Amino acid sequence: MLPLSERLIMFIVKQLYDLQLLDWDIQDREQSIAEVRARLADDSKRIAAKQRVDRIAARLTELGTPRRQHEGAIQQIESRRANIDKRIFSGMVTNARELEAFEEEKANLQRQHSDEEDPLLEILVEVEELQDVDIEAKRTFEAINSARESEIIELQASEQALSQELPALYEQRNDMAADYPPVALATYDLVRKRRGGQAVALVERGACQGCRLTLPTNELQKVRTTQDMVQCSSCTRILVIA
Ligand SMILES: [Zn+2]
Structure with a gap:
């Protein structure tokens, strides 16, 4: 002995x-809790998906102003052209010089029309592309968002379970340490x-x-x-x- x-x-x-x-x-257990908390705090994927949706919406809004300006200008040009045509075809204008002036103005309006139409077409192409991307981005966000909602519920449950076990272990540790x-x-x-x-x-x-x-x-x-x-x-x- x-x-x-x-x-x-x-x-x-x-x-x-x-x-x-x-x-x-x-x-x-502390490490597991820290990991769970880090995952709870990390909302980066969802935020990134939301930011993408917001960026697309912002771009669509941004394109709205020039689009309306070009469309408004084209409408004005077309109505001016229609007025000229109406006067020409009314048969009331017989003066050759006056007719020539009208034709000149029509040609001028045609140029203005092209100047407005080209950028408008570019905008419309971009809007159409963005609308497709927008649908996809919103779907992606919804998928990430709902997965994240479920993940948060799971993580909160496991954080709670892990945290509940710790106080008893700390107490056990204190009791044990007191004996040494x-x-x-x-x-x-x-x-x-x-x-x-x-x-x-x-x-x-x-x-x-x-x-x-x-x-x-x-x-x-x-x-x-x-x-x-x-x-x-x-x-x-x-x-x-x-
Ligand atoms: Zn050693």
């Missing part, structure tokens, strides 16, 4: 491994912080399972026999015989 002090130390070191397991569990000598706990916390969350490493087949290096014979011997807390000479983790 080992002396009491030695049994106590072994107990503490073994229990530190239990603390390690609990801390890993807590850490995993402050020095052992301080070493544990320090190594844990420095070694990626793992302070205690099992020794299996003569190797530290924290850094995977084979322990020197004297170190291995020390872990097996000493009553002190032994740390791996390579990674500083607290060693526990498996």
Whole structure:
């Protein structure tokens, strides 16, 4: 039978491994919660889809003004042309010079008509293309939006479930930590912080399972026999015989 002090130390070191397991569990859950929260906060896909719909709508609105201007101008030109035709065909204008002036004005109006019509056609082509893109963009947004709505409900549920489990684990952790000598706990916390969350490493087949290096014979011997807390000479983790 080992002396009491030695049994106590072994107990503490073994229990530190239990603390390690609990801390890993807590850490995993905290990480899961952080991931869930990050996914909840990340609305970028939906925002991007909405921005695309808004950009198309803005462009369509933007095209509305020049479109109406060109259409209005064309209407005026056509009505002026119709008036001239009416006067020419009324037979009341017989003066050759006056007729010539009318023809000249008609040619002039034709040029103006082309000047208005060409940009209008360009606008109409763009509007037509945009209307197709608009339908597709709205559908895409709706699909992303409804998928996101369901995702949010799922994420909120899992955030709640994960968060509910944590307080009991923190309490368990506090109770467990209260049983350890402050020095052992301080070493544990320090190594844990420095070694990626793992302070205690099992020794299996003569190797530290924290850094995977084979322990020197004297170190291995020390872990097996000493009553002190032994740390791996390579990674500083607290060693526990498996
Ligand atoms: Zn090690």
